[in-house]
Amino acid sequence: MSFEMNKIAGAILAAMIVAFVSGIIASNLVNPTPLKKNAYEVAAAPEATSANQQAPAGLQPIEPLLASASVQSGESHTSVCKACHTFNKGEPNKIGPNLYGIVGAPIAEDRNGFAFSDALKAKGKGQKWTVDNLNDWIDDPQHFASGTKMTFAGDPKAKDRADIIAYLNSLSDHPQPLPTAVPESAKPAAAASASGGQSNASPSPPSIDKLLASANVDTGKAHTAVCQACHTFNKGGPNKIGPNLYGVVGSAIAEGRNGFAFSDALKAKGKGQTWTFENLDEWLTNPQHFASGTKMTFAGDAKAQDRADIIAYLNSLSDHPQPLPKAQPSSK
Ligand code: HEC
Numbered sequence: 001m002s003f004e005m006n007k008i009a010g011a012i013l014a015a016m017i018v019a020f021v022s023g024i025i026a027s028n029l030v031n032p033t034p035l036k037k038n039a040y041e042v043a044a045a046p047e048a049t050s051a052n053q054q055a056p057a058g059l060q061p062i063e064p065l066l067a068s069a070s071v072q073s074g075e076s077h078t079s080v081c082k083a084c085h086t087f088n089k090g091e092p093n094k095i096g097p098n099l100y101g102i103v104g105a106p107i108a109e110d111r112n113g114f115a116f117s118d119a120l121k122a123k124g125k126g127q128k129w130t131v132d133n134l135n136d137w138i139d140d141p142q143h144f145a146s147g148t149k150m151t152f153a154g155d156p157k158a159k160d161r162a163d164i165i166a167y168l169n170s171l172s173d174h175p176q177p178l179p180t181a182v183p184e185s186a187k188p189a190a191a192a193s194a195s196g197g198q199s200n201a202s203p204s205p206p207s208i209d210k211l212l213a214s215a216n217v218d219t220g221k222a223h224t225a226v227c228q229a230c231h232t233f234n235k236g237g238p239n240k241i242g243p244n245l246y247g248v249v250g251s252a253i254a255e256g257r258n259g260f261a262f263s264d265a266l267k268a269k270g271k272g273q274t275w276t277f278e279n280l281d282e283w284l285t286n287p288q289h290f291a292s293g294t295k296m297t298f299a300g301d302a303k304a305q306d307r308a309d310i311i312a313y314l315n316s317l318s319d320h321p322q323p324l325p326k327a328q329p330s331s332k
């Protein structure tokens with residue numbers, strides 16, 4: 001009898017061990033390589049103009065756009081957010097917190113006990129969701145709070161963001177007064193405070209040329225560890241999730257690469273263009289900004305020096321590396 005019991009207990013234990021071990025194996029299969037940043041395919045606004053996208057550097061002040069923002073189109077722009085958020089009063093948290101009354105509320109606090117990331121808590125300490133903070137956040141969450149668990153690529157269109165913020169503001173017991181038209185004279189000051197504010201790491205980002213002049217190929221190589229989940233770099237290396245990148249600097253955007261199936265988004269954006277240092281810099285800052293809808297689901301690297309190092313490394317992987325810019329005489 002007790003021998004039978006032992007056999008049953010043993011069988012249960014064995015089943016549990018199998019389940020446990022296969023759980024570990026399964027989760028390793030699902031996440032083969034930890035990316036430095038989360039990269040999900042929840043893309044930004046699909047209708048972003050691929051033509052003259054703004055450089056990712058400083059955001060234009062949002063206030064003038066808020067003055068003419070539309071709550072209704074803001075609501076429709078939040079359909080992408082609804083994968084993760086609820087908006088009405090009293091609705092539950094999902095992957096992200098409920099957003100009722102978010103404008104003016106403290107950053108990463110309460111929300112009915114939502115488990116915020118340390119990244120957003122640290123970044124938001126003592127701060128509120130002002131209009132400017134929301135503007136930066138929705139533009140590029142990883143840039144606002146590097147390491148945040150909001151895996152949303154961002155919405156690069158300032159007008160969309162203004163509409164979304166106006167909509168968020170309407171979801172409140174006490175909506176805040178939105179700015180009315182901003183006098184011309186106030187604009188330069190607003191621009192200065194936007195770029196000098198807490199949310200942007202560097203007030204006026206140094207040009208990539210300047211950083212390239214002192215870039216380090218070895219450091220660049222080390223920074224491409226995150227890329228290797230999807231790319232090979234050596235001559236003749238195979239395409240994986242992304243194309244082989246040997247000789248990419250100076251080559252045509254989204255062409256060749258041994259028949260790699262590029263997205264229509266990158267093909268359209270890159271038509272007739274090459275991977276110049278500037279294009280690579282913009283691409284690596286935020287692929288979705290550069291080519292909204294690209295299938296490169298990499299959140300981007302917000303550090304300009306990292307990008308310069310990576311580009312110097314990419315440039316070294318070529319039969320004919322291009323000359324990197326030389327240090328410039330003192331002026332900026
Ligand atoms: C893929 C899921 C996902 C999508 C899509 C998404 N979010 Fe989030 N959001 C999150 C998560 C997760 C957090 C918590 C972030 C943290 O703790 O780092 C968050 C946090 C936020 C916060 C901060 C809340 C607080 O209390 O501090 C705001 C504001 C926000 N999201 C707005 C938006 C808006 C607006 C959109 C659409 C334009 C959007 N989110 C799209 C998952 C998402």
Ligand code: HEC
Pocket residue numbers: 035039223224226227228229230231241242243245248252253254255257261262263264265266275284293294295296297298301310
């Ligand atoms: C999650 C997978 C993934 C990661 C991580 C990733 N990439 Fe990509 N990459 C892709 C895909 C997919 C494409 C094709 C994009 C398209 O067609 O829209 C691509 C395209 C590119 C291209 C354009 C190639 C061409 O011939 O036009 C460059 C350059 C590039 N990646 C560089 C990088 C670098 C550098 C890193 C790391 C800092 C990186 N990628 C990280 C998947 C990834």
